[in-house]
Amino acid sequence: MTPIDLPCGTQLDFSGPPLVMAVVNCTDDSFYAGSRNKTIDDALRRAFKAEQDGAALIDFGAESTRPGAAYISAEEEKCRLLPVIENFRKQSSLPVSVDTRKSEIASLVLDAGADVINDISALEDSPEIAQICAKHNAAIILMHKKGVPSDMQNKPYYNNVVHEVVNYLVGAAKRAEAGGISPHRIILDPGIGFGKRTQDNLDLISHFDIIAALGYPTLMALSRKTFIGDVTGRDVPERLAGTIAANAYSLFMGAHIIRVHDVQEAVDLVKIFHAISERK
Numbered sequence: 001m002t003p004i005d006l007p008c009g010t011q012l013d014f015s016g017p018p019l020v021m022a023v024v025n026c027t028d029d030s031f032y033a034g035s036r037n038k039t040i041d042d043a044l045r046r047a048f049k050a051e052q053d054g055a056a057l058i059d060f061g062a063e064s065t066r067p068g069a070a071y072i073s074a075e076e077e078k079c080r081l082l083p084v085i086e087n088f089r090k091q092s093s094l095p096v097s098v099d100t101r102k103s104e105i106a107s108l109v110l111d112a113g114a115d116v117i118n119d120i121s122a123l124e125d126s127p128e129i130a131q132i133c134a135k136h137n138a139a140i141i142l143m144h145k146k147g148v149p150s151d152m153q154n155k156p157y158y159n160n161v162v163h164e165v166v167n168y169l170v171g172a173a174k175r176a177e178a179g180g181i182s183p184h185r186i187i188l189d190p191g192i193g194f195g196k197r198t199q200d201n202l203d204l205i206s207h208f209d210i211i212a213a214l215g216y217p218t219l220m221a222l223s224r225k226t227f228i229g230d231v232t233g234r235d236v237p238e239r240l241a242g243t244i245a246a247n248a249y250s251l252f253m254g255a256h257i258i259r260v261h262d263v264q265e266a267v268d269l270v271k272i273f274h275a276i277s278e279r280k
Helices: 040-053 074-091 103-111 129-136 161-178 198-206 208-212 226-232 240-252 263-277
Strands: 019-025 057-061 096-099 116-119 139-143 186-189 257-260
Touching: 019 040, 019 263, 040 057, 040 074, 040 263, 057 074, 057 116, 074 096, 074 103, 096 103, 103 116, 103 129, 116 129, 129 139, 129 161, 139 161, 161 186, 161 198, 161 208, 198 208, 198 226, 198 240, 226 240, 240 257, 240 263, 257 263
Parallel strands: 019 057, 019 257, 057 096, 096 116, 116 139, 139 186
Antiparallel strands: none
C-alpha cells in the first residue's frame, strides 16, 4: 500500500503496523460522554494526550453524528474547530483529520493545517470537497451511510449489506477521483453504525476483507458503538473490551486504520497484532 504524503510534511505509512486514529470531539454532545470536550483547552488536552499515547493521527470533529443528531451550521462548526486545529498545529506535526461534510469547513481547516477530510457523506453533501482536497494535496476518507444521522436508524434495510456497501464505496472513490483526488489519497470506511442494524454491522466486519481488497487504504470506526452493546449487553461506558475485540478482528481482515476513543488500549492492541502477524 502506497504511503500517503500529507500537507503537514509527514506521511500515513501503511508498510508497518496499522494506524490508530484518535477521536477528539470539539463538542459536548457525543454519544460517549468520555469523549466530550466543552472547551478549546479540553479538546487540546485530549489531542496532546492521544499523541502521547501513540496515536498516528487525530480526527477532530465538531458536529455530532450520533443517531438522532441534527446537523449544525457552518458558522458554529467553524467556531468550534478552527481554534483547536490552529493551536494544535502550532505545537504538533502529527497528521490532522477533520470530520466534516461541508466544503466551507473543509477549505478553512485545510488552510489551518489539516491533512485529511473525513467526509461521512462521501462527497454527496458537498461534491466540491474533492476539488478542495485536490488543491491542498489532502487525503479524504469516504464513508458509507444510509440516510442522515437524524433518521438513519429508523428501520434501515439491505438485501445484501456487504454487496451494497462495496458498490457504494467503489462509486464514491470514482467520484473523488473524477474531482481530482489521486487514488492513493482515498481511504474507505464502511460506516459501521450509520444506517445499519446490528446484523449489518457484524456482516460488514466479518467480510471486511472484501473492502480491503479494493486496493484503497481502509478505516474501521466502531469504537463503543451500539452493536457492541447489543451483543454484550453493555452500556457505552462499558464497551471497551467489545471494541478491542471487534477492532482486532477488523485488523485481521485488513483494516489499515482504526478510529478509537481509547488510544492507549488501541495502540497496545496494534502492537500485539503486528508482533504476531510478523511471525507468519
